[in-house]
Amino acid sequence: MKRILLSLAVLISAIALHAKTLVVYYSYTNNVHSIITELTKQIDADVVRIEPAEKGLDYAANNYAIGSAQISAIRNNPDEASSYPAIDPVNVNLAEYDCVIIGAPLWWSNMAAPLQTYLFQNGKAMAGKKIELIVSSASSGISGVEGDAKRLIPDGDFLSPSLWIRSSQTSNAASLISEWLKTTGYDTMTGVEEIQAAQNNGRYSVFSISGTMVAEDALSMQTLEKGLYIVNGKKVYIK
Numbered sequence: 136m137k138r139i140l141l142s143l144a145v146l147i148s149a150i151a152l153h154a155k156t157l158v159v160y161y162s163y164t165n166n167v168h169s170i171i172t173e174l175t176k177q178i179d180a181d182v183v184r185i186e187p188a189e190k191g192l193d194y195a196a197n198n199y200a201i202g203s204a205q206i207s208a209i210r211n212n213p214d215e216a217s218s219y220p221a222i223d224p225v226n227v228n229l230a231e232y233d234c235v236i237i238g239a240p241l242w243w244s245n246m247a248a249p250l251q252t253y254l255f256q257n258g259k260a261m262a263g264k265k266i267e268l269i270v271s272s273a274s275s276g277i278s279g280v281e282g283d284a285k286r287l288i289p290d291g292d293f294l295s296p297s298l299w300i301r302s303s304q305t306s307n308a309a310s311l312i313s314e315w316l317k318t319t320g321y322d323t324m325t326g327v328e329e330i331q332a333a334q335n336n337g338r339y340s341v342f343s344i345s346g347t348m349v350a351e352d353a354l355s356m357q358t359l360e361k362g363l364y365i366v367n368g369k370k371v372y373i374k
């Protein structure tokens with residue numbers, strides 16, 4: 136019994152759990168909000184919406200003057216906390232999450248300023264976590280937003296590709312999201328409960344994707360390179 140418990144403890148630390156995902160997003164005109172609403176019908180996640188501290192600002196007025204000024208301030212001094220617009224406090228314990236999905240509107244080729252504020256304050260605490268990015272723009276390409284995410288989460292383990300949904304595609308988000316989850320490998324990562332259910336008296340037959348048997352118990356699983364494997368018939372991401 137003791138041995139089984141030990142094996143289980145080792146296994147739990149050996150598997151990249153996908154059991155806990157946090158979605159953090161900002162949305163001014165609710166396109167990203169609609170996208171995230173669709174996303175959370177397809178995955179199990181806790182969700183946080185970032186809100187600017189200053190209410191009622193019209194970011195789009197006068198040819199997007201306020202949004203433009205906020206982005207310029209960040210571009211001019213990205214390392215200064217005072218360059219970032221204040222946001223409402225966010226009460227999340229990042230240590231609880233293995234994966235963070237970021238939902239970002241694009242502003243002037245960059246990540247919307249209030250979301251950059253959150254990541255400026257918390258991105259370093261996301262080191263080693265799986266990071267996935269969803270971006271909404273009217274038409275501009277998203278490489279600048281990806282650059283912002285990588286600057287603000289310097290040690291994130293980014294999964295690619297990011298999901299780019301143009302504003303005009305928002306109503307089609309459900310199918311774009313489900314395709315994307317398959318492409319990034321998100322839906323092949325299995326929760327620990329399923330792995331525990333799959334084990335057979337403490338033994339796990341682990342195959343590489345090419346079909347070679349590579350491990351037979353929790354201890355030998357510890358030595359595996361990170362990647363996708365078949366554990367007792369289920370696809371699992373081991374890190």
Ligand SMILES: Cc1cc2nc3c(=O)[nH]c(=O)nc-3n(C[C@H](O)[C@H](O)[C@H](O)COP(=O)(O)O)c2cc1C
Nearest residue numbers: 162163164165166167202240242243272273274275
């Ligand atoms: C301040 C501001 C700047 C924007 N700049 C661009 C831009 O440069 N290129 C673009 O394609 N869309 C731009 N947009 C449009 C948004 O990216 C697009 O409408 C997005 O879907 C908004 O997401 P939301 O509804 O969740 O806020 C801008 C929007 C705002 C408010």
